[in-house]
Amino acid sequence: MLVDTHCHLNHPDFAQDAPAVLARARQAGVQALVVIGYDLPSSEAALRLAESEPDVFAAVGLHPHEAEAWSAARAAQLGEMAARPRVVAIGECGLDFYRELAPRAAQYAAFHAQLQLAGEMGLPVVIHTRNSVAEALDITAPYAARGVHGVFHCWSGGAEEARRAVDLGFCLGIGGVVTFKNARDLHAIAAQAPGDRLVLETDAPYLAPTPHRGRRNEPAYLTLVAARVAELRGTPVATLAAATTANAGRLFPRLPRKLSGPAPPRSLKGGGGTGA
Template sequence: MLVDSHCHLDHLNLDDNHSSLSSILDDARQRGVGAFLGVGVDLNSSARLIELADSNRDVLVSVGVHPLQETLPALPEVDDLIRIASHPAVVAVGETGLDNYHSPDSAAWQEESFIRHLKVADQLNKPVVVHTRQAQQQTLAILRAHVNQDVGGVLHCFTETWAMAEAAIAMNFYISFSGIITFRNAAALREVVKKVPLDRLLVETDAPWLAPVPYRGKQNLPGHVIEVAQMVADIKGISYQQVAETTTANFSALFLSGQLFRHS
């Protein structure tokens, strides 16, 4: 069994070779994907994912307001985040974080939003899902100041340095890799994969974006997490089965206190 530890199920294009979200999830299940973490990008997105989780036992949810916004909204209110994150299908807070690559002009908004998400995660004793790009020192500084290290979290779709990964692991974080590690120009990132201990590693699709080889140029789907896991196995020189078993156990340890599912 494998877990897609980060996908945006409510953003999939259902006209793209599939008739329904159910068929996309069924295809992934038939490939051996046993659970999906649907990640919200705003409160409406988070609510849609909770509805999906209510009817799909293998879908779990992380709720939050993504740091990249086409139109900068009002800062998320802590009370609103607590309310939606208290649903039993919600196992994490985020996606939140900092992005100085795509949106450096909104740095102040991103930092305050990030801190608010961390406060909510701390209050609810839930891990945090962090987006970080070209903001290594700022991200680490905010985590050191505000994260609940007893609970930790994950740096998702990781593209930064081993030094950052190592610092995050020291704060009880996991490092999650996406299909980017299959790209021809990702040799440096594959070196980071080699160094991240397997017991601190997760795999994800970030669907519908960042489809791995051999699907580049097409919509990414949750079932493509298989290719990510296989690349991790190839990089580390271990079996696919070992990657699948360990990353599934890691997912369970981080998000579900060692249990496979939290809700029915």
Template sequence: MLIDSHCHLDRLKAAPTQVELTQLLSDAKARGVDYMLCVNVRQKGFQSMLDKVAGFEQVFLSSGVHPLDVKEGLDVDELRTFAAHPRVVAIGETGLDYFYADDSRELQQQCFADQIALAREVNKPLIVHTRDAREDTIALLTQGGADQVGGVLHCFTETWEMAKASMDLGFYISVSGIVTFKNAAELRNVIRKVPKDRLLVETDSPYLAPVPHRGQENQPAYVRDVAEFVAQLRGEKYEDLAAYTSENFFTLFKDAARLIGR
């Protein structure tokens, strides 16, 4: 079993209807990908995301507002309502992105803090996006008591120091297809060090397709390529990495574990 811990099925151009999405998820299943977490980034897009994947029991959901979408506003009461849906297992994607939106730092920080507080209230882990905001990300997680619910730094591209600081708060590190890119030597060094009980794998599809699919739209089936690469990188068997990253997923996302009777 393998799990794509972070994808955006509602944004896949290759799956505009239920028919194409059914085939796409069947392709993933054929490569051993049994479950996936479809991550919300826009508050206004939650219902359409839910409608698209509602018929697929292997798909879990999150509820949150991405730091690049905070200018649309954040309604915590509505997010709380979304979070009550039985298939919602996490709050996010939230966090900070100063690389693409340095002009909205204060607004991002407030929305991040609000979603950390919501995660604690509803007792669900956080899915965190961070770019060029290392100190503020760790500071807000610490000040907000995020260690009480834990979470994951998804699509990790930061330093070992940041990985260590986040793991000290009870967070997991999720690696995407970026680790297969030629210019990812520093990231590969970090991923070699992450303990087995803190590692997840993801696609972040439809973005960041791994080698050998560069230039294509990413999809959950390609998390197999990420996992195989990471296993080789760490000197492990693929089957072992698939097993422990899947176990890590259900340890972190406890509501997902309950949904499948684990």
């Protein structure tokens, strides 16, 4: 059983067939999915999905591409959403110096504000970086010292930076890129990172793993990511799945306690239990 800690079922690419995509994920053994917002409408959509599907949870936030839309009103709206129990994190937020669709000053401001919000809400933070890991670590460090933790999703930094992230109390999100032949740095990190700090993600609809590379990604393909990480670590995939699922539960404390193993058959639940 697996947890997709980062996917975008709220993306227009899934507008036509989200129920079928979700069904395939369940069939593949993905027992929980965290749908990540990247602007206000997608955060609202993530929350709607999370409040209508038992195994879907939401993160609400503003992607660095959208950083210019940050305002006090935005902060209040996200804070209101984040108070809902199905919201498990703030994000994704961070810095993107690759496409740099928003000016850096706006990216820094929105990132700081969302780290602050995460601290106030007592929620973990989902961090996006592109060509900006070192800067993002510098910004995050003082918040981490005050107890803000979370995940650097789609980890793209080096080994030294990975050590820094782990030292700050953060998890490393490993996605489809780890299945690419030429991603040697990421192979090494996936192989050597502390086993209690790795979480798996698809980032669907982006970054589909081999052999789907270049096409629409979906949460069911998380099994391919899990298989490759298990292979790199020389561990059985079931062991890797159990460990990363437990890690996801610690990363997102609002996920239900019971994230390991299949649900008990109805007949064993008894009359008095309320279930999970």
